[in-house]
Amino acid sequence: MKIAMIGTGYVGLVSGVCFSDFGHEVVCVDKNPAKIEMLLRGEVPIYEPGLDSLMERNVAAGRLSFTEDLATAVDGADAVFIAVGTPTRRGDGHADLTYVYAAAEEVANCLTGYAVVVTKSTVPVGTNREVERIIRETRPDLDFDVASNPEFLREGAAIDDFMRPDRVVVGVNSERAKETMGEVYRPLFLRDFPIVYTDLESAEMIKYAANAFLATKITFINEIAALCERVGADVKAVSKGMGLDGRIGNKFLHAGPGYGGSCFPKDTSALARIGQDHSVPQEITETVIRVNEAVKRRMIDKLRDLCGDSFNGKTIAVLGVTFKPNTDDMRESPSLTIVPAMVGGGASVRVVDPQGRREGEALLPGVAWLEDAYEAAKDADLLVILTEWNEFRALDLERVAGSMATPRLADLRNIYTAADAKAAGFEEFVAVGR
Numbered sequence: 001m002k003i004a005m006i007g008t009g010y011v012g013l014v015s016g017v018c019f020s021d022f023g024h025e026v027v028c029v030d031k032n033p034a035k036i037e038m039l040l041r042g043e044v045p046i047y048e049p050g051l052d053s054l055m056e057r058n059v060a061a062g063r064l065s066f067t068e069d070l071a072t073a074v075d076g077a078d079a080v081f082i083a084v085g086t087p088t089r090r091g092d093g094h095a096d097l098t099y100v101y102a103a104a105e106e107v108a109n110c111l112t113g114y115a116v117v118v119t120k121s122t123v124p125v126g127t128n129r130e131v132e133r134i135i136r137e138t139r140p141d142l143d144f145d146v147a148s149n150p151e152f153l154r155e156g157a158a159i160d161d162f163m164r165p166d167r168v169v170v171g172v173n174s175e176r177a178k179e180t181m182g183e184v185y186r187p188l189f190l191r192d193f194p195i196v197y198t199d200l201e202s203a204e205m206i207k208y209a210a211n212a213f214l215a216t217k218i219t220f221i222n223e224i225a226a227l228c229e230r231v232g233a234d235v236k237a238v239s240k241g242m243g244l245d246g247r248i249g250n251k252f253l254h255a256g257p258g259y260g261g262s263c264f265p266k267d268t269s270a271l272a273r274i275g276q277d278h279s280v281p282q283e284i285t286e287t288v289i290r291v292n293e294a295v296k297r298r299m300i301d302k303l304r305d306l307c308g309d310s311f312n313g314k315t316i317a318v319l320g321v322t323f324k325p326n327t328d329d330m331r332e333s334p335s336l337t338i339v340p341a342m343v344g345g346g347a348s349v350r351v352v353d354p355q356g357r358r359e360g361e362a363l364l365p366g367v368a369w370l371e372d373a374y375e376a377a378k379d380a381d382l383l384v385i386l387t388e389w390n391e392f393r394a395l396d397l398e399r400v401a402g403s404m405a406t407p408r409l410a411d412l413r414n415i416y417t418a419a420d421a422k423a424a425g426f427e428e429f430v431a432v433g434r
């Protein structure tokens with residue numbers, strides 16, 4: 001199969017590289033010349049473990065290429081994937097579909113024969129019907145189909161998710177489109193991974209419903225964590241006891257400083273707006289959004305309490321600012337709420353993150369960036385763990401505590417226990433829900 005992938009952001013690049021590893025001929029196209037030049041040099045513009053070597057292998061095999069020329073990319077393509085950004089629109093919470101619709105019109109002008117135009121971007125219900133209308137209006141003579149193929153990739157584990165998915169969701173409205181998409185995903189079908197075919201609207205809704213449910217699980221356990229602190233329970237024990245119930249499962253039941261990232265914040269917001277627009281309020285999702293913001297504020301209160309009710313004049317070391325480990329993604333990270341609150345309160349903040357500096361320097365002004373956790377902790381009044389990178393899971397706590405001006409630890413990812421901290425010499429320790 002020949003595949004064109006429009007957009008080389010996180011979803012587009014990972015999907016394009018993985019499709020080429022299936023044996024398809026893939027051309028990735030992007031309007032950003034700097035990004036294309038980078039990719040042509042063999043450099044990956046995002047941090048995703050294993051992506052660089054997989055990309056190198058498939059470029060060398062002649063299955064994967066990059067271009068700015070859309071016409072070249074879609075010429076003779078069997079499937080054209082639209083994987084452009086759908087950020088939250090300012091002012092109303094809706095997904096901004098400007099880039100999706102612009103891509104649809106450009107694809108219509110460039111197609112040379114039958115193809116399935118596949119929306120890979122996360123889009124509200126009805127978007128694929130509008131994509132079909134735009135293409136048909138632009139080129140009434142064109143022979144094409146549309147399909148919805150939402151992604152379910154976890155940053156930091158995206159390649160494994162693509163190659164060994166829980167399921168692949170494909171929304172189609174014709175047998176011809178289903179056959180084409182079946183060939184695209186044939187390597188997964190042959191290995192018995194579930195391919196779920198639906199109508200267009202159901203595929204669009206599955207993505208939002210799945211992300212909203214996962215965000216609900218995170219927010220639920222964060223509320224339970226707050227209650228655990230009041231009643232003397234341990235949220236890690238509670239999570240384990242809950243997660244062993246097969247009806248619930250143990251994933252996304254880890255208490256922390258709130259969810260962030262590229263999907264959950266914008267997708268919950270978009271789902272809430274879709275419900276409002278159709279007079280079917282999504283009250284659980286709306287509550288999840290409010291509670292998640294409250295969780296971040298509660299973390300700020302925890303840290304302020306550790307600093308004697310004021311950040312002013314304190315030196316604080318922060319370990320991890322990306323929204324999760326194994327990614328450089330800062331989008332909607334809890335750190336973007338928590339760190340500015342400390343800086344604004346008069347604290348001197350030192351930050352250590354293995355991959356966060358590239359985006360973080362612009363997003364977190366007024367902080368000092370260091371490379372080493374021990375250096376950051378030296379003479380600090382408080383150490384805060386915000387992201388559970390592996391290098392922060394095995395710190396020499398005694399060394400850390402011994403170097404601090406006042407040994408205080410706020411472990412907002414529940415890596416360590418109070419006993420660990422006390423034995424290491426920390427005077428004060430707080431976690432989440434313990």
